[in-house]
Amino acid sequence: MYSLRSMSRARAAPSSTSKRPKETQKDEEEEEEDDNKVVKTVIRKKRVSDPPPVKREKPEERHTGGQIREAGLPYWEPLNWREQFENIKIMRSSRDAPVDDVGAASLPESKLPHVKRFEVLVSLMLSSQTKDGVTAKAMSNLQEYGLTIEGLIDIKQDKLEQLIFPVGFYRRKAQYLKKTAQILKEKHNGDIPESLEGLMALPGVGPKMAHLCMDIAWGNVTGIGVDTHVHRIANRLKWVKKPTKTPEDTRKGLEEWLPQSEWSSANLLLVGFGQQICLPLRPKCSECLNKSICPSSLSKK
Numbered sequence: 001m002y003s004l005r006s007m008s009r010a011r012a013a014p015s016s017t018s019k020r021p022k023e024t025q026k027d028e029e030e031e032e033e034d035d036n037k038v039v040k041t042v043i044r045k046k047r048v049s050d051p052p053p054v055k056r057e058k059p060e061e062r063h064t065g066g067q068i069r070e071a072g073l074p075y076w077e078p079l080n081w082r083e084q085f086e087n088i089k090i091m092r093s094s095r096d097a098p099v100d101d102v103g104a105a106s107l108p109e110s111k112l113p114h115v116k117r118f119e120v121l122v123s124l125m126l127s128s129q130t131k132d133g134v135t136a137k138a139m140s141n142l143q144e145y146g147l148t149i150e151g152l153i154d155i156k157q158d159k160l161e162q163l164i165f166p167v168g169f170y171r172r173k174a175q176y177l178k179k180t181a182q183i184l185k186e187k188h189n190g191d192i193p194e195s196l197e198g199l200m201a202l203p204g205v206g207p208k209m210a211h212l213c214m215d216i217a218w219g220n221v222t223g224i225g226v227d228t229h230v231h232r233i234a235n236r237l238k239w240v241k242k243p244t245k246t247p248e249d250t251r252k253g254l255e256e257w258l259p260q261s262e263w264s265s266a267n268l269l270l271v272g273f274g275q276q277i278c279l280p281l282r283p284k285c286s287e288c289l290n291k292s293i294c295p296s297s298l299s300k301k
Contacts, residue, residue: 077257078239080293085262087289088273097272102136105216105268109143114191117217118184119147121192121199124209124216125176129168138164149190152181176204196222207248215264224258225267226251229274236278236296 078084100106104127108119122142127135141163145151152160160174167173180202184190192213193199199210212225224230226247234240240253258266277284285291285299 075257076241078237081237081239081257084237084290084293088269091277091289092269092272095272097275098132099268099271099275102132103268103271104135104212107136107139115148117192118149119143120217121180121202121205121209121213122147122177124213125180125204126164126167126173128173128204128206128209134167138167149181149185152177153185173204176202179203180205192217194218194220207251211251212267221260221264224251224254224263226254227267227271228280229271229278230254230267232280233270233274233278236283236294237290238295 104120104123107123108116110116110119119139123135123139126138130138139147145155145163155178157174157178160177161170164170164174164177183202184192188198193202196210196214199205199213200207205213207223208225208227211223214220214222215225226234228247231244231247231250234250234254235243239258240250244250244253254266255263274280277288283298285294285297288294288297288299291297291299
């Protein structure tokens with residue numbers, strides 16, 4: 001306990017502040033007040049000068065190939081491509097090319113969604129290195145026989161070859177179809193994979209088929225389906241930075257700049273254009289609306 005003497009001493013002891021002259025004490029108080037003003041001013045100025053929060057908008061069009069077009073950043077795109085693309089749309093407006101009548105999207109017959117998806121996959125697997133009319137006939141033969149997963153598993157190899165002949169590499173494709181049917185039954189519950197990776201894991205299914213299947217069967221645009229027509233036209237129009245040797249290289253080149261909103265229509269548009277106007281041999285440049293702005297045109301008038 002404190003004694004009365006110690007308490008009285010404590011009361012009597014002057015504070016350290018009281019010993020200092022009044023002027024000094026006043027000066028320090030004013031200095032402290034000034035410091036507080038400075039601090040408040042700095043804080044206030046900082047708050048005023050802080051930029052408002054940036055409203056981040058979702059990019060209108062996103063691109064694969066490891067590149068995303070960012071606002072304000074330079075990017076490469078082909079000369080006159082918009083005018084060329086619109087001209088091709090005009091030339092394809094009648095929709096009367098073979099791909100329009102008997103392409104993969106028009107061949108499925110079933111109303112059942114999972115069966116229809118399976119038919120899309122089969123038609124794409126048959127279409128490689130094959131004209132659309134031949135693919136359509138092979139699909140018709142399979143559908144008459146009974147195009148189901150169980151049916152492809154049970155059918156004899158030689159019988160399947162007869163049904164799909166004369167599609168390109170029909171023997172190999174018959175093997176792919178039987179193996180694929182088995183995989184779909186065992187690993188995918190009788191449906192086709194819903195991912196690009198899952199589709200490309202199937203025998204004989206490459207990037208072109210997988211991207212087209214994702215679009216047609218699932219309504220999910222994952223990339224551009226590039227076949228021999230799209231590959232040829234993209235190089236003729238200089239729609240790739242440098243000449244490409246494979247359709248896959250062309251796909252990657254196109255996806256670096258072509259707006260994603262055009263990816264789904266690009267295959268059907270360019271395939272039909274390649275079947276009717278921009279032919280592999282003797283292209284009909286004189287009938288093409290792009291003849292004056294095409295780098296490869298044989299007729300500039």
